Amino acid sequence: MSIFNLKTWVHYYVSLLKRLGALRFSLILAVAIICADSVLQVFLAHYFDEPLDIVDVARSFILGGLITPWAVYFLTVVVGDLEEAREVLDHTVNKLQVIVKNDQQKTIALESEIIERQNSQLQVEQSAILLRSFLDTSPDLFFHRDLDGNFVGCNKSMELLIGKTEKQLIGANLFEVFPEGYANEANLRDQRVKDTLQEQIQEHWMHYPNGRKAYFEVRVLPLFNSLKEFVGIIGFGRDITEYKKNQDILEKASKEKTTFISTISHELRTPLNGIVGLSRMLLDEKLTPQQVQYLKTIHISAITLGNIFNDIVDLDKLDRRRFDLVREKVELQDFLSDLQSLSYIQTQQKGLQLEFIQTGAFPHVIETDATRLRQVLWNIISNAVKFTEQGSITIRCRYEPGEINQLSFEVEDSGIGIPNDQLDKIFAMYYQVKGNANVIGTGIGLAISSQIVKMLGGKLSVESEPDVGSTFRFSIPVQVNQDKALDEPSLPSIKPLDILLVEDIELNILVARALLEKLGHHVDCAMDGAQALQKVSEHSYQLILMDIQLPDMDGFEITQKLRQIYGGGLPPIVALTANVFSDKEYFIERGMDDALSKPLGVDALNKVINKQFLLQDTLPEIPQHPVLLAEKVSDSLFDEEMLTDLLEFIPSDVMLDNIALFEKLMPDYLQILDSNMIAKDKEGIVNESHKIKGAAGSIGLKRIQKLAQQVQSPDLPAWWDNIDDWVTLMKSNYQQDIDDLKIWVTEHKS
Template sequence: MNHWTIQNRILFLALLPGVLVTLVLGIFFMSERARDLNNLLEERALAMVKQLAPTSEYGVMTGSSGILQNISNNMLEEQDVRAVSIYNPDMVIMAHAGPRMHTERLGQQQLLDGQLLLQRTEESVRVRAPVYAQNLIIDDEFNSFAVQPTGPLQVLGWVELELSLNNTRLQHFQHLASSLTVIALALLICSFIALRFSRQVSQPMQHIARAMKDLENGKLDTRVHVQAGAEFVQLASGINAMASALQRANTEHQHNLEQTTRDLQETLDELEIRNRELAIGRKEALEASRMKSEFLANVSHEIRTPLNGIIGFSELLARTQVNDRQADYLATIHNSSTDLLKIINDILDLSKIDAGKLIIEHTDINLRDVLEDVLTVLAPEAGNKGLELNYLIYSDVPLHIQSDPLRLKQVLTNLINNAIKFTERGSVNVRVSVISQNNNRAGIRFEIQDTGIGMSDAQLGKIFTAFTQADASTARKFGGTGLGLIISRALVEAMHGDIQVSSQPGRGSTFSFHIEAGLQPNPQDDLPPLPGLRLALLEPAVMNRMNIASLLQQWQIDHTDYEHLPQLQDALEQEGAPPWQGLIISIGRHLPDSEAVRKLLHQVRQQGLPVIALTEPGSSDSAEILLQAGVSFSISQPCTRRHLYRVLRQALQLPALPGQGQDAARNNGNKAAPVILAVDDNAANLKLVVTLLQELQLPVLSATSGREAIDVVRQQNVDMILMDIQMPDMNGLEATGHIRALTERGNMPIVALTAHAMADEKEALLKAGMNDYQTKPISQEQLVNCIERWTGFRCTIQPVAPAVASAPAPLCHWVFDTAIALRHANNKADLATDMFRMLLDSLALDMPAIMEAWEEEDMEQLLERVHRVHGATRYCGVPCLRNTLEKLETALKAGQNSMLPDLMRQLVEDSANLQHWAHSNDWETLLLEGTAVSD
């Protein structure tokens, strides 16, 4: 109906009322007429049966069939009468006229006036009435009978009359036909009137619509002329006025458009001139930016080159025999050079980001390993400041993802390092959660929360500005360039995330960021589960407890968690063997000296359970004490999953994994050492690489330019090349191309040495023919792994033997020094007593094992036992034995086998002297007296 024309709508609205009224009235009157005809037939039937009953009284009473038959035949002549039957009281027919009465589909009987019975069939109406013995009186109107009772009524018989419905139906059909004719005539008249009315309305509207269409098509001189009602005339006048107004407006608009076009043309001419000027300026700006980036790259390379030499040679020098003051100077040189190199790298990163050359790699990584690597590096700094460094990876976080591990570590390192730097006391907490995940993508959120100095709203607005910190006092106190956060934000945005910060002065700060990472299609954990094991975990810190519990659950290890030490002690003191196979205990830096810990370790030692202690970072002294107190293994927090897994297998005496621990013992067999060619135009860097390779006992060739490297490859037998990239005359990429062109040396592994390669630069290096790349300054460990990867030869890092002093060391005259023992025990006599007693017990067990290892020439077992006893002597005030063990351990590590026999004899003598002195003296009283004197 929405798409009907106005004429159709008018017709519909005009015909609808008439049609509805005509149909309703026609149906009503036809139904009423049909009902009247049926009622009339029934009334006639009742009237005739009432007349027939008294007329038949005499015949029924006398049993005269002839009279009754005449009466029946006479009734049959009445209109619509089909059949007549007269019955005796027993319903036996005495007389019948007409055909047999209809009995099919006989309707229900109706009792009328208390005497008459009425039944209907499909073709007739049957009425039955009783015949009474009575005197009959006929009234004047002759339409009813009055009974003058003279006594009780006696039924003489019955009369039944059947009237046909044919005549009634014929009258009904005649009436229906006449009614439909009247209805059709009425609808025809209504349609004619509606059609005339709709045309009077639709024709002017169509004329107006055509005029509006012409106006829409731009024929503004179109006018409307209608001869209809006043409303249409008024509408036409309005449309004509509108058309005139539009025509005038169009003329004015055309004039204005021509004027505007002329003005616009003048403006475009001016813009073209300015665009040419801007194009020239943009070209100059791009050239300046290119020159700036090239300048930064070249200058940073020129600065990094001597810095790499400083860092490398300071590391080499630190491995030689130096005294404490010299070692401190070397550490200062190394740290300062490393800090300066980091600043230069940050500046180069910033320039690359500004130039849009930052590319994010997508490699398969384990998220937990990435975070643990960062925390392991930063944990010592947090430990030195007395801060708790906690982290928690929620259980629903997907660990096997695809992202850029280097850039993710860079962001985490910047944020966590800032948190440690600006926090004097309290903790730094790192949380990792998942915010979204589908079939192949995940959104991962990192949150770094500290309890440091915090920042105000004004300071928050400055922290993401390059070379800017919150305020000048912060920069003076804590240092830094202010580039870390701006680089971190750029890296996070490159990983399709954002970074946010919330902070309050004096209450700490919370930095959070999220990244979008791909999910590895078929992730596999390289650490198989350990089902069937049960452990007890004591960790007061909630986050660390949840983190370690998550790892144990991942490895299918049943565990019972305890928050406080007394809870674990109560569990151990219960009757029966403990339900665990080992314990993991977190011990703070103050706990190793506590009586509760000693008591707990004594209980565990009696029950033979292995104990893994989690210590604060940098607390090596506490770790040695714990090992002497009965701890099986000590792990510095935050513990990595691989370290914890390896220690668990060792502590529970499980078989080592295939391939585990084979790197150090890998045997090259009869394979010859590869010849390595080092190429670098900087003499210091070249000397550093050559020295590192020579210490690995590898044959080394050197070249100072790309052309010289090509000549060496042509003339010498070279197995691998370490190639610098930026060199004068011919750089490393060009030299690599020429070497690849040599058919006989085309497959030689060539590894690029670059100071700071971005992702696109690394890709360019590999496309240019490089097999791999290493970042300067390169360490000896990097060289070992790189050489093994590309040549299959495993180098062994040779320990640097300490220089032997020219003057012999003075003989040790003190078997036991009470002052040293008390100083190491924090002036506590009971602790010093326990430590010395444990040392004596250890000597009783370890000295026979040391002698057995010496006799069997098992140097690895000998070194392990000597190292264990040496660690125990550091806290017990036994200078002679400690000095001998230190010399013996140093000689074992340096491979100075010629010194071993004399040192072994000295060890046996010093051990026997100490044990004899302990049995001959009341050393416990000496320790108590020493405590009193110090007090």
């Protein structure tokens, strides 16, 4: 420590004052000042060589005595202030230390709270991620909408169903997302939730973007916040298509079982009535006692068996049945003779008069389902005999040739008749005329007969007056053998054309394009009506091949729009159709210039092109009768003629690639077809089976094409009853047919 450090001496001086006190410090300070002054006087006297005067020494004492009190007072005040300041400072320091300590404790607590909050937030985030993952991996639908009906969120399953991401969906309302029909139903359901604040459950058919339909059970609930305020709607949807499918299968199995029992009992009762009648007639003959006993046993057994059949039907009634028509060649005169004989036996049993009248020149052979026709007539005649106690039964048969050949029947009786208020009910299943004591049976005969006549192409009707009699009548179209049409001679070929192919099935496009380009034509394609209209506006084509069934509009609508826009400045428009039973005139009447069947054939295509582009006087005479677009599909697996033609123009490797593409597409086609069948969506079934038919036909799978043709033809008799069998056959056969076709193509490589 330096002796010249003033600050040190000051601290030492103040410390000494505090230790000694003011009085003692004053005495010591006075002595120190006097001594210091005396020493200074002695030094100065000696230094200047002057004598030391007592007065100078006294002056030192006086000076020390005067200065010391003031100096001590000043220092005391300064020290006191400093001490007070120190105490204040110490107190302040202590308070600051307390504050710092408290702040440290608060900081520790705050840090702990922050960490706790961070952990809680992390747990919330992890829970949210877990919940989101759960919702996104769930096969069930989830959605959240606000009170205005706008989407707030959804899961992945909902995104797949709608075909939009959650980001695209947020803010959209029901009518912007769903078809109008479903949107209206959902809007009403949501309104019930808002009104009642209760869960609502509905079942809906919903459509995926690829066309597949699924049956969902949708549960919609009110959503409340932490303050228990109603803030929106949440919903969950479970796919119960398999449940619906199984339910339909069970119902169908039950109905088919009942139908089988009902049909068998009715079918067997017809010959059974013959046994009863003949056995009764034989009992009137002269027979031995043993023969009489045998006949009585036969007679009673037949009656008992008939009653058993009636009981079976009564126990297992059904509101629909299933029949398959089997058309065959029928010798008409033999059929009518048998009908007359059976009628005579029945009328003779009750002593009734029979009139059997034939009008017109009957053909020798017709084509119809003779068994079903006989069943209808036998049923009507049996009813006429049953409800006629006396009088006559008149049966009239009439044949009317024409564009559509008609075979007509009337059965008139003089029986009890039917009240007017029940005439429109007698063709209902199980209905029996009220107030008739003669009614025996189940009431299915006329219902079945009416439906058979409808399947045959006619309508069963009745006129009746109580106590006068009834007349049942119907007419059915029949086919009579006709000479085959002469084959048209081949026509010369024409120069290559610029062709627009309007077709929506990729496989059909591949096959048709390959064939047309091999023939030298240039081909441009449009996959829907909008593309077709645009391409025609941008390019001049020499020929338009127009598919009929397209995604946005049918071929007739496109043709009509083109003719409205361009008038007579259009090239020939030729319809492409997979309907093997269509008449060309049908397409021409609706605006087409001609028609071709799919898949395209070289000869048919060349004939149409020559017909449209060569002068009419160079063409051979065209037959006046309607020309079918294609022959009826045979039962063979492949269209070998078409495949042989294709292999002349298309490499076998390309053909095999086309087959592989069909094999890849078929499972998706069938899945969508199944969903439409479960939903009983006729339009969806027709559209999807049309795709299958077109795709199968383009690679020559004739059997699959034929089955798909049947599935897409709801006008066929008993279509809905048979469609499951057709689809099942398609599913079970298509893979084997594909494998066989691959082998066939490989073996027939050029």
